[in-house]
Amino acid sequence: MRNRIWLWVPLAVFAFFLGLAGYMLTQEKDQFVESTMIGEPLPDFALQPAFAGLPGAAKGDLVGGGPRLLNIWASWCLPCIAEAPQLEALKEQGVEIVGIAIRDRPEDVANFLARHGNPYTRIGSDAISEVQLAIGSSGVPETFVIDAQGMIRYQHIGDIREDDVAVLLAELEKAQ
Amino acid sequence: MIAELGLAALWLAAALAVLQMVSGAFALKGAEGAPNSLAIFARPAAVVQALLAVLAFFLLLWAFAITDLSIKLVATNSHSMKPMLYKLTGTWGNHEGSMLLWVGVLALSGGLLAAFERRLPERTMGATLAVQGFVGLGFYAFLLLSSNPFERLPVPAIEGVGLNPLLQDIGLAIHPPTLYAGYVGLSVAFSLAMGALLTNQVNPSFARVLRPWVLGAWVLLTFGITAGSYWAYYELGWGGWWFWDPVENASFMPWLAATALMHSVSVLAARDALRTWTIMLGVLAFSMSMLGTFLVRSGVLTSVHAFAVDPERGSFILALLGLYIGGAFTIFALRAGAVAEGKRFSATSREGALVFNNVMLSAILAIVLLGTLYPLLTEAFDVRVSVGPPYFNPASAIFAVPMFLVMAVGPLLRWKEDKPARIQFEVALVAAVLIAVISLVTILGDYPFLPVLGLGLALALGVGALLPLRGRKLSRVPVATYGMVLAHFGVAVSLFGMACEGAFTQERLAAIAPGGTEQVGDFAVKLESVTPVAGPNWTAIEARIAVSRDGGEPVILSPQARNFWSPAQATSESALLTRWDGQLYAVIGNQAEDGRWQIRVWWKPFVTFIWYGGLLIALGGVLAIVGRVRVDVKRRKAADMGDERRADIEALDAAAPVPAE
Numbered sequence: 001m002r003n004r005i006w007l008w009v010p011l012a013v014f015a016f017f018l019g020l021a022g023y024m025l026t027q028e029k030d031q032f033v034e035s036t037m038i039g040e041p042l043p044d045f046a047l048q049p050a051f052a053g054l055p056g057a058a059k060g061d062l063v064g065g066g067p068r069l070l071n072i073w074a075s076w077c078l079p080c081i082a083e084a085p086q087l088e089a090l091k092e093q094g095v096e097i098v099g100i101a102i103r104d105r106p107e108d109v110a111n112f113l114a115r116h117g118n119p120y121t122r123i124g125s126d127a128i129s130e131v132q133l134a135i136g137s138s139g140v141p142e143t144f145v146i147d148a149q150g151m152i153r154y155q156h157i158g159d160i161r162e163d164d165v166a167v168l169l170a171e172l173e174k175a176q
Numbered sequence: 177m178i179a180e181l182g183l184a185a186l187w188l189a190a191a192l193a194v195l196q197m198v199s200g201a202f203a204l205k206g207a208e209g210a211p212n213s214l215a216i217f218a219r220p221a222a223v224v225q226a227l228l229a230v231l232a233f234f235l236l237l238w239a240f241a242i243t244d245l246s247i248k249l250v251a252t253n254s255h256s257m258k259p260m261l262y263k264l265t266g267t268w269g270n271h272e273g274s275m276l277l278w279v280g281v282l283a284l285s286g287g288l289l290a291a292f293e294r295r296l297p298e299r300t301m302g303a304t305l306a307v308q309g310f311v312g313l314g315f316y317a318f319l320l321l322s323s324n325p326f327e328r329l330p331v332p333a334i335e336g337v338g339l340n341p342l343l344q345d346i347g348l349a350i351h352p353p354t355l356y357a358g359y360v361g362l363s364v365a366f367s368l369a370m371g372a373l374l375t376n377q378v379n380p381s382f383a384r385v386l387r388p389w390v391l392g393a394w395v396l397l398t399f400g401i402t403a404g405s406y407w408a409y410y411e412l413g414w415g416g417w418w419f420w421d422p423v424e425n426a427s428f429m430p431w432l433a434a435t436a437l438m439h440s441v442s443v444l445a446a447r448d449a450l451r452t453w454t455i456m457l458g459v460l461a462f463s464m465s466m467l468g469t470f471l472v473r474s475g476v477l478t479s480v481h482a483f484a485v486d487p488e489r490g491s492f493i494l495a496l497l498g499l500y501i502g503g504a505f506t507i508f509a510l511r512a513g514a515v516a517e518g519k520r521f522s523a524t525s526r527e528g529a530l531v532f533n534n535v536m537l538s539a540i541l542a543i544v545l546l547g548t549l550y551p552l553l554t555e556a557f558d559v560r561v562s563v564g565p566p567y568f569n570p571a572s573a574i575f576a577v578p579m580f581l582v583m584a585v586g587p588l589l590r591w592k593e594d595k596p597a598r599i600q601f602e603v604a605l606v607a608a609v610l611i612a613v614i615s616l617v618t619i620l621g622d623y624p625f626l627p628v629l630g631l632g633l634a635l636a637l638g639v640g641a642l643l644p645l646r647g648r649k650l651s652r653v654p655v656a657t658y659g660m661v662l663a664h665f666g667v668a669v670s671l672f673g674m675a676c677e678g679a680f681t682q683e684r685l686a687a688i689a690p691g692g693t694e695q696v697g698d699f700a701v702k703l704e705s706v707t708p709v710a711g712p713n714w715t716a717i718e719a720r721i722a723v724s725r726d727g728g729e730p731v732i733l734s735p736q737a738r739n740f741w742s743p744a745q746a747t748s749e750s751a752l753l754t755r756w757d758g759q760l761y762a763v764i765g766n767q768a769e770d771g772r773w774q775i776r777v778w779w780k781p782f783v784t785f786i787w788y789g790g791l792l793i794a795l796g797g798v799l800a801i802v803g804r805v806r807v808d809v810k811r812r813k814a815a816d817m818g819d820e821r822r823a824d825i826e827a828l829d830a831a832a833p834v835p836a837e
Contacts, residue, residue, distance in 0.1 A: 004513045010456065011505035014463070017549065018498050024552055025474060025490050078252065078337055103739070128739065 037136035042150045045131045047124025050101040051109040057098050057124030063150040067175035069095055069168065070144040071120070072132055074102045075112035077140045079159035084116040086160040091119040093169060099123040102132055102140055143168065147175040179247050179326040182235035186276075186326075189228035189283060190316035196221035196286075196309030203302020204374065211298050218305040219290040225312070226287025233267075233280040236325055240267045243336060249273060249325050251333035257713055265349045268356075271473065271489070272325035277353060278469075279315045281360040285389075286312060289364055295385050297377060304371030311363055314496040322492050351407055355400035355427055359465035361393025362430060365437065369458030370504060378455060378515050383445035384808065386458070388801055390441055393461075394434040395797035401427050402790030410750050415761055415778050417677070417786055420568045425548045426468030429541055433461035436537040439530050447591055449518035449527055453534070459508060463501040464541075470497055471548070522593040529586030536579035543571045573626055580633045580671070581606075583664060584640025602643050610636035623679040630675030638668035655803030663796025670789025676758075676782035687772040697779035698725050699760055704732075706764070706773055714740045716749070719764040719773065723753055735764045735775075759783050 037043075046058035055061075062068055071087065073080040087097060099120040101109050109123065126132055135144065135152065145154035145168065154171040156164060199217035206212030239247050240263050243256045253270045254263055268274045286308040293301065319325070365386055372382045404427065409417040418424060437457040443450045474490020521527040547563045584606045588599045596603075614632035617623060641664035645653060684696040688703040695701070704720040716738040724730040733751035740747065753760040758781040765774030 004509075007452075007509040007512050010460070011502070011509050014501055014505050018494070018502065020549075020552060020556060021470070021474075021494055022491075024556060025494060027555075076335070076337070078333070 037134075037152050038155055040152055042146060042152060043131070043134040045124075045134065047100065047126055047131060050099070050104055050123040050125035051106040051113075053110060053113070053118075054120060055122045057100060057122045059150060061122055062098060062146045063148065065148060066096070067145060067147045067153070067172045069097045069172070070135075070146050071097050071099050071141065072102060072135070072137050072143070073099060073141045075104050075108040080112075080141045081116055083141055083159035083161075084119070086162060086165050087119040088117050089165055090160075090168060093165075095169070095172060096121050100126050100131060102126050102129055145171045145175050178235050178239045178244060179328055182232045182239075183320075183324070183326045185228045185232040185235070186279075186316065186320060189225045189232070189279075190313060190320065192221045192225040192228065193283075193309045193313040193316055196225060197306050197313060200302045200304070200306030200309060203299050203306070206299060206302075212302075215298065215302050218302055218309070222283075222290035222305055222308065223287045225309075226283040229280045229283035233276050236273060236276055237264060237267050239326075240264060240273075245334070245336060246328055246332035248327045248329050251329055251336050253337065255336040255713065259712060261346070261349065268352055272319070272323045274352060274356070275315070275319050275323050276325045278356050278360060279312070279319055281353075281357050282308075282312055282315060282363055285360055285364050286367075289367075289389075293385060295381060296371075297375070300371045300375045300377045300382070302371075303374045304367045307370040308364065308367040311367065311500060314499065318489075318492050318496065322489055351400055351403040354396050354403065358393045358396035358398075358400055358434075359430060359468070361389055361396060362434060362462045362465050364389045365393065365434075365458045366462035366500075366504070369455045370507065373455050373507060373511050373515070376511075376514060378444075378451040380445050380448050383441050383454065384804075386454075387438075387441050387445060387804055390434060390438045390461075391797055391801045391804070394431070394438050395794050395801070397427065397431045397434055398790060398794040398797060401431055402787050402794065405790070406787050410752060410761075411747075415683070415750075415763070415776075415780075417783070420547070420563070420565055422548050423468075423472050425544050426471050429544055429548070430461055430464040430468060432537050432541040432544065433457060433464045436534045436541070437461050439537075440534055443527050443530050444518070447519055447521065447527055449521055450531070450534075451515050451518040452512045455512060455515070456508065457534075459501070459504045460541075463497070463504075464545075466493070466497050466501060470494055519592075521591070524589065524596050525593050526586065526589045526591045529582050529589055532582050533579055533586065536575045536582075539575040540572045540579075543575065544568065547571070569626060573629075577629065577633065580637050580667075583667070584637045585643075587644045587660060587664070602640070602646075605643075606636045606640045609639050617679075627675045627678030630671055631679065634668050634672035634675055637671065638665060641665040641668055655806065656800045657803075659796045659798070659800030659803055661796070662799060663793045666789045666792025666794075666796055668789070669785050669792055670787075673782050673785030673787075673789060677780050677786065680781045681783075682779045683777075685774065685776045688775050689770075689772045692772070694775070694777070696760070696777045699777075699779060700724050700727070701762070701775070701777050702730070703773060703775060706767075709736070711738070714738045717764065719762075719775065721751070721762055721775065723760060723762075725755075733760070733762050735762045737764050754784060757781055 042059050042062060044059050046060075047056045049056040062070065069090065073083075091097060097119050099122070101123055104125060104127075106125075109125075113120075124131070132140075136155070137144075139157070141159055143156040143160060144152055145156075147153050153175045154168075156168060160168065196218050199215055199221060202212045203215035203218065206215055236249075239250055240254055241260070243250060243254055243263060245251045245256075249270060249272050253273070254266045258266070266273075268277045286305070289308070290305055296304070368382070368386050368389065372378045372386075404424070405417050408419065408424075409415075437454065437460075440450045440454045440457055444454045470490065470493045473493055547567050550563050585599060585603050588602055590598075610632045613635045614628055617628050617631055641661055644657065644661055682697045684694055684701075686694045688694055688701075690703055690705050693700055693702040700723070702722040702724075704722050706717060706719050709716050709718045716736040718734050718736045721733045721735070722730040723733055731753055733753055735751035736749040738747045738749055748763050748765075751762045753762075758779060761778040761780060763776045765776060767773050
């Protein structure tokens with residue numbers, strides 16, 4: 001009679017894999033590319049207005065006064081629609097939000113703001129993602145906390161959900 | 177309406193999968209000749225289920241074609257401005273759609289099996305269909321409960337988000353569906369293996385039923401991997417054709433298992449040996465397909481292929497994996513001991529060579545599996561590693577080299593038992609080619625070790641692959657043998673391409689001002705101009721590069737750096753100049769401050785042979801299927817005619833008057 005122990009080997013190997021994979025699935029995993037620019041000053045930039053209604057944005061607009069939010073977004077981005085109410089809420093708390101519209105067209109920007117509200121004080125148009133990449137952002141939407149000295153203090157990746165509003169307010173407080 | 181119809185079709189198909197499973201299981205209670213009366217529903221259930229699942233897929237395809245933005249999947253993955261072809265391919269360029277395609281192919285293959293396979297005992301067939309229904313049910317549950325492709329948006333979107341630009345390519349139209357069909361074809365092999373194991377029918381006639389499915393799945397996998405490799409080569413713009421990325425490995429591992437299975441099935445069919453091993457490989461091949469799906473979809477491993485990952489879906493697939501593969505290995509452990517040992521054979525025989533090839537393939541599979549999962553293991557201890565070519569290339573070569581050597585002469589051996597002395601001329605010929613090529617290349621230049629070895633093996637194998645035809649009347653060689661010769665020759669061709677690419681590639685990265693010229697190999701590369709261009713959903717910087725070989729007529733190449741706006745992403749479109757002896761590969765990079773442009777150019781000798789070889793291998797598989805099926809059909813016809821004649825004789829005998837005394 002053949003030795004039957006080896007018949008169990010595949011099952012044992014598989015059980016080990018199953019345990020390992022199951023364990024790893026429950027572990028938090030960082031899916032996002034964090035900006036290496038956190039703690040660094042903003043790069044120099046000066047962007048044209050994204051549409052006729054608001055002025056464009058430059059580094060100088062983010063220096064002086066108090067801390068601000070820099071929101072990287074686009075009219076073609078669905079999560080940006082989802083975060084619009086939260087930006088509105090932040091604005092009502094007295095936060096100044098500067099927008100950078102990525103690869104956008106003036107008429108689309110105007111449409112988006114008319115439909116979903118306009119929380120911004122200025123919006124620069126970054127047609128080739130130049131400023132976005134320089135800041136260390138890899139997608140839309142992303143939101144940065146910039147302190148009064150123009151330093152990047154905090155990065156929020158993805159759309160701002162309701163519970164993120166308090167986090168951002170706390171980060172703005174820290175950046176005072 | 178489309179969404180509701182599709183969803184209804186899926187739910188109905190899931191219900192039929194339950195019926196198929198239960199009814200199939202009842203077949204186990206019946207005896208041969210007295211089938212259980214509840215077992216008759218399995219086959220029709222499988223067929224109708226196939227129709228419904230395919231219908232659901234076509235409905236989704238339709239929704240994508242008309243860009244129905246009230247469906248969430250369409251809104252998040254398509255765009256009304258996209259060209260029609262990419263609207264359609266967008267159907268499976270996302271998680272939900274690709275899972276629906278998976279389920280559709282699964283149901284379709286189950287339906288084909290149920291409709292046309294009549295050679296197996298009904299009990300085995302019932303068990304097989306029950307397993308197939310069980311597998312299908314899990315994926316229906318996955319689709320309906322966690323990845324509903326037909327989910328509606330509360331308010332229709334105004335415009336879609338678009339499809340990842342890397343996926344807006346003809347390569348995507350072919351590559352994933354072929355791979356999926358291959359993966360899923362292995363599910364039939366899995367179900368058949370379980371059916372045979374449960375009913376103790378592991379014998380040559382089972383192997384003959386199994387073989388076309390394995391061959392078919394294997395052909396599709398071969399083709400899918402070849403297409404995927406070429407897609408990565410020209411679309412990613414990195415100049416490489418294989419990156420040992422987890423997602424690539426996920427397609428390569430089932431292929432290795434299927435290759436081993438295909439060979440062991442042949443031994444089982446021809447010689448009634450390797451019974452348990454074949455069953456084991458049948459389970460293994462499908463587990464590798466499912467494992468691949470898990471790795472790709474769960475995001476537990478980081479890959480260059482950015483799939484939408486979701487740990488919750490990962491858990492679901494892992495649960496299915498545990499259920500099916502854990503269950504199968506348990507049944508294997510419990511039942512395989514009861515499978516009677518197959519026929520014995522000596523080490524120097526066709527079976528011996530095939531067993532060696534099987535062991536080597538399994539070893540390579542283990543190497544790739546280990547390398548793919550190793551980061552997962554170390555990450556459990558908070559160490560991040562990435563396993564790359566420095567591990568995979570030499571580690572798999574350790575087993576691939578002896579495998580290629582045996583492959584060159586193995587097909588010359590006779591079944592059961594053979595004397596090595598009988599094929600000493602052929603062995604000497606192959607060895608002479610190997611040694612001659614390696615010494616020649618080593619004398620001519622200083623090249624890396626593995627590619628030189630690969631080059632020698634490729635030519636030796638190329639000669640060896642054709643030897644089974646030597647001294648035979650070509651018109652009488654069976655079609656399946658031609659298939660084997662062609663596939664083995666394809667391996668040699670592919671290996672030749674890989675070795676040449678590895679040993680002789682010339683690369684040049686230069687900053688060129690418009691009007692400037694650089695030399696790469698025999699080619700003078702002149703940057704004529706750089707201009708902006710626009711496509712339907714992108715804008716790009718396009719270089720005009722005039723390339724001339726040895727001062728000959730210049731050819732214009734136009735590599736682009738593209739920026740897609742929906743979704744925003746930058747891609748590099750390589751430009752290729754294909755010649756019979758290689759490819760010139762050009763990519764445009766950034767502009768330097770002084771106005772010069774970064775241009776990267778490779779001359780890759782014989783690189784195309786990698787994919788020609790892949791196609792030859794797949795074609796060999798097709799010939800083998802044609803040959804086998806033809807023989808099967810002939811055999812069945814002959815058997816039918818025999819039956820008819822016997823019936824006629826009996827009828828005549830009965831009708832003939834009893835001779836009077």
